[in-house]
Amino acid sequence: MKTRAAVLHTLDKIAPFADSRPLAIEEVELDAPGPGEVLVKMTAAGLCHSDLSVITGVRPRPVPMALGHEASASVLQVGAGVHDLKPGDHVVLVFVPSCGHCLPCMEGRPALCEPGAEANGKGELLSGERRLHVGPQAIHHHMGISAFAEHAVVSRRSCVKIEQDIDPVEAALFGCAVLTGVGAVVNTAKLQPGQSAAVVGLGGVGMCSLLGAAAAGAKDIVAIDLHDSKLAKARELGATFTVNARDPDAIAKVKEATRGGVDVAFEMAGVVAAMELSYRITKRGGMTVTASLPHPQHQWPLQQVSLVAEERTVKGSYIGSCVPARDVPRYIGLYLAGRLPVNKLLGERLPLADINRGFDRLDAGESMRDLVVF
Numbered sequence: 516m517k518t519r520a521a522v523l524h525t526l527d528k529i530a531p532f533a534d535s536r537p538l539a540i541e542e543v544e545l546d547a548p549g550p551g552e553v554l555v556k557m558t559a560a561g562l563c564h565s566d567l568s569v570i571t572g573v574r575p576r577p578v579p580m581a582l583g584h585e586a587s588a589s590v591l592q593v594g595a596g597v598h599d600l601k602p603g604d605h606v607v608l609v610f611v612p613s614c615g616h617c618l619p620c621m622e623g624r625p626a627l628c629e630p631g632a633e634a635n636g637k638g639e640l641l642s643g644e645r646r647l648h649v650g651p652q653a654i655h656h657h658m659g660i661s662a663f664a665e666h667a668v669v670s671r672r673s674c675v676k677i678e679q680d681i682d683p684v685e686a687a688l689f690g691c692a693v694l695t696g697v698g699a700v701v702n703t704a705k706l707q708p709g710q711s712a713a714v715v716g717l718g719g720v721g722m723c724s725l726l727g728a729a730a731a732g733a734k735d736i737v738a739i740d741l742h743d744s745k746l747a748k749a750r751e752l753g754a755t756f757t758v759n760a761r762d763p764d765a766i767a768k769v770k771e772a773t774r775g776g777v778d779v780a781f782e783m784a785g786v787v788a789a790m791e792l793s794y795r796i797t798k799r800g801g802m803t804v805t806a807s808l809p810h811p812q813h814q815w816p817l818q819q820v821s822l823v824a825e826e827r828t829v830k831g832s833y834i835g836s837c838v839p840a841r842d843v844p845r846y847i848g849l850y851l852a853g854r855l856p857v858n859k860l861l862g863e864r865l866p867l868a869d870i871n872r873g874f875d876r877l878d879a880g881e882s883m884r885d886l887v888v889f
């Protein structure tokens with residue numbers, strides 16, 4: 516079938532993207548779903564910094580690639596062997612397909628699925644196929660999803676069926692920002708009620724960590740960003756103390772406000788300076804969790820002795836160390852109960868044609884989550 520998708524062809528386009536138009540909205544050919552695959556009609560797709568990082572070359576990926584990885588959709592057709600989804604079902608799409616058989620999957624860590632990671636790196640579906648073409652040229656899939664498109668073929672293992680009564684547009688956020696941000700708090704850090712938390716980098720992901728920390732019962736919640744507008748929003752969402760990362764006394768101020776530093780700091784900004792700040796605002800014995808995805812060549816110099824003598828922990832968190840089929844319904848349940856108000860992060864609802872302008876807004880720190888609504 517024919518559909519329309521936002522395709523990245525080259526990595527040389529610089530901001531403002533509304534003018535340079537790195538994403539071309541094109542008619543593409545989409546093959547029928549193969550065994551274990553599903554044809555979906557996209558409902559909504561969020562603009563995440565990880566898409567922006569592919570556009571800017573911070574996350575090197577093969578091109579041409581159809582971008583987008585945070586989405587909700589409805590099922591149109593199932594391929595052979597898919598018996599637990601049917602046309603009309605609503606799904607949240609998850610950006611690491613989990614095979615269910617590899618060692619990380621068997622250890623209960625599907626976010627680290629090895630065939631899933633390999634397929635994502637190559638821009639293929641879990642089956643090893645690419646189902647998108649323009650003429651003879653195959654288009655790479657972004658993280659098994661390619662959500663900035665009216666339709667997509669995805670692995671069944673990229674889908675979590677939505678059973679709850681949530682607005683299907685808002686459900687898109689749960690595929691990346693919520694799964695990553697909340698999961699970093701509850702799965703990776705296992706934050707305990709009464710502990711203190713700090714979030715450095717208040718985009719869609721960081722704000723979800725802030726909401727997750729509040730839901731998990733954190734006492735002090737420190738919020739840090741370069742934009743005062745983000746700090747104001749963070750206070751609205753439950754931050755108890757905010758400071759601008761540009762403040763030369765930021766570390767001292769956080770330590771004073773939290774009597775020696777926070778139990779857990781979450782680095783959600785994507786730059787080494789934010790990682791350093793996150794490490795330095797934790798207390799002795801504290802933990803720093805990072806979920807951001809900086810350029811592969813960027814290195815963070817760690818003072819090794821502080822790790823040892825102060826018994827600190829540094830942990831990475833990929834898709835919030837999630838088990839998608841367990842966590843997506845849990846977080847949707849918390850949202851529907853009013854305890855995880857992630858809809859407050861929503862900005863503009865864009866037509867696909869305006870997607871480049873949406874990335875300008877994200878790049879400038881003007882949005883947390885804009886959605887392309889189909």
Ligand SMILES: NC(=O)c1ccc[n+]([C@@H]2O[C@H](COP(=O)([O-])OP(=O)(O)OC[C@H]3O[C@@H](n4cnc5c(N)ncnc54)[C@H](O)[C@@H]3O)[C@@H](O)[C@H]2O)c1
Nearest residue numbers: 564565716717718719720740760784785806807808833834
């Ligand atoms: N681990 C995962 O599975 C996963 C999933 C989604 C996104 N990510 C990554 O998480 C990061 C955040 O994504 P997002 O969509 O929320 O991005 P975003 O652009 O919306 O937010 C980043 C925020 O960090 C702030 N920031 C930048 N430099 C800073 C500094 N030095 N100190 C403090 N704040 C600073 C920005 O002002 C912005 O508000 C990105 O690196 C993205 O690629 C990782």
Ligand SMILES: [Zn+2]
Nearest residue numbers: 563565585691
């Ligand atoms: Zn994302």
Ligand SMILES: [Zn+2]
Nearest residue numbers: 614617620628
């Ligand atoms: Zn696996």
